[in-house]
Amino acid sequence: MEINQIVGPDAASLRRQWLVLRDQNPTLRIRNAAQQLGVSEMSLLLTEPEDHVLRLKDTFSDIYASLSGLGRIMTLARNDEVVHETIGTMTRFTVSAQGRMGLCLGDIDLRVFFSNWAHGYAVTDKGPKGDRHSLQFFDASGAAVHKVYAVSATDMTAWQELVNRYLAETQRPEITESMAEKPARYKGFVDHDQLRNDWQSITDVHEFHGMLKKHGLDRLTALESIGTDWAYPVATNALEVVLNRVASDSLPIMVFVGNKGIVQIYTGPVVRLVNIPGWFNVLDHDFNLHVSTGGISAVWVVKRPSEDGDITSLDGFNRDGELVFSVFGARKPGVPEMARWRDVVASLDMMS
Structure with missing residues (x-):
């Protein structure tokens, strides 16, 4: 699926379907909407106005090492069954294995496998309670890997400086999503x-x-x-x-x-x-x-x-x-x- 086609009729149709779903169920999460529509969460996110979803450079380890300057933030990791949210200050983020792995200890405790990361965006959600700012990261299939949200105690000046520093030169490149790997149970001999x-x-x-x-x-x-x-x-x-x-x-x-x-x-x-x-x-x-x-x-x-x-x-x-x-x-x-x-x-x- 070529994400740069969001300006075409197919993407316009997807956008309309997303808006209808959101109107019918204002609390519907974008992940669940994407599942209903048969697309990736990232594909659906990219139907939002371009100035609301800014593409970041793929220097993910550098971005995460910079999060310590933001003050308190909320980090969200999830799979289809469980959502885990922590609020705190990012400290002591270190990178190893030639940049493929990251480690953060402290209020926010992470084990990161950057080889499974592919895309990142700075997102601004417009809502009745005001703007909500986040950094959202996805794998090659367009599935969300991790999200970082600004909270009331976040230094928004530092947040904007981080976004500006890591803003990608090309905002809507042609991207072909890979197929998500389906898990397979082992069925052979067990010693x-x-x-x-x-x-x-x-x-x-x-x-x-x-x-x-x-x-x-x-x-x-x-x-x-x-x-x-x-x-x-x-x-x-x-x-x-x-x-x-x-x-x-x-x-x-x-x-x-x-x-x-x-x-x-x-x-x-x-x-x-x-x-x-x-x-x-x-x-x-x-x-x-x-x-x-x-x-x-x-x-x-x-x-x-x-x-x-x-x-x-x-x-x-x-x-x-x-x-x-x-x-x-x-x-x-x-x-x-x-x-x-x-x-x-x-x-x-x-x-x-």
Whole structure:
């Protein structure tokens, strides 16, 4: 699909359809509208007036290193099932692997995989409450990877300077979107004995991905194959159960949500939990989480060995077997897992 065709009749038709949908349902998110219309979110965004959607240079690591000068911002990472929003100041953003990876620690905690990023835009949404400013980044298929929003405490002078500094020379280049890769579950032979040996040999939770890669397994297949002493399924509403329990105990946790381009992490307690039809939400001052309850197909308790003892997480998957959230007890390297967190997770009933 050539995005530069937005000035043609097809794009004009798409624009009209988007406006009709928005008029019928003012709260409809652009991601969901794009799904209904059978196009990418980026394609739909680019039907907006050009001065509302400014193309940025693809120097994404430089842009993110500059976010520390903006003061407080809101960052949003999501997949189709879970939305994760944190508010804070970007600090200590570092780049490694020849610019392919980024790391940010602090109020805003990110693990970034820039090789899966392709496009960025500075967006101004016009609304009844005034302008809303954001930086939005997409992969080669036009799917949103990460978004950064200005909040009341953001330095808007610095924001505008950043946009001007990274503005692309060509604003509407010809772009051909690639097809989004569909996830595939592993269906071959699993060497259960070798998998268990390698699993039990892990000394750091960050070695887990390498172990999966060694065996050529997707995460859910590995959980299904390892044995219930290391992983077992629980009810699909287990996240709600766990968050209610940790909230009542003021127990700090770590919530990981992401996609192929980024993982965003919140560490701390959760307080205000709100369940509305179809969505379970955390609505706290500096952290929001929105979980589509109908989109969670499986939830597993997972234990991984480490030098600090076993580390326990609650992992949620969608219908395609993709990981959409992970929750851990809050901890630092070198510190054992909290017994209270382990007790909360252990109270969940194993599903047959």
